[in-house]
Amino acid sequence: MGWLRDTFLESGNDSTELERTRYDRTYILEMIGGYLMSDLSQNLVHLRWLLKLVDFKVAGEFSWESAVLATLYREMCGATLPNKAKIGGCLSLLQSWARFHFPFLRPRVNHPCTFPLIKR
Structure with missing residues (x-):
């Protein structure tokens, strides 16, 4: 996540459409990886979410609510293991x-x- 923040800085008023799109995708990935579907370290994001952001029109049709709930449920199920002390997710x-x-x-x-x- 740090690499994303360092590489794709906030776009200004004079930025191109491509730079704004890159910044938008970076911001969305930060939200996904750092808050909605975070891992325990909160600095990694799974590649599958990047693939969902290739086309913004298709990304808007994806059921993000279900994905967040499924991730949280998976983390809660994993937290029932006796050797697991922490939980990720939203x-x-x-x-x-x-x-x-x-x-x-x-x-x-x-x-x-x-x-x-x-x-x-």
């Missing part, structure tokens, strides 16, 4: 779900908990 999604479905897990605060990202 853990904020799991935490949001748990706080919504299990009120006793919520922190006790005076203001209501909101999840603006989920409500979009």
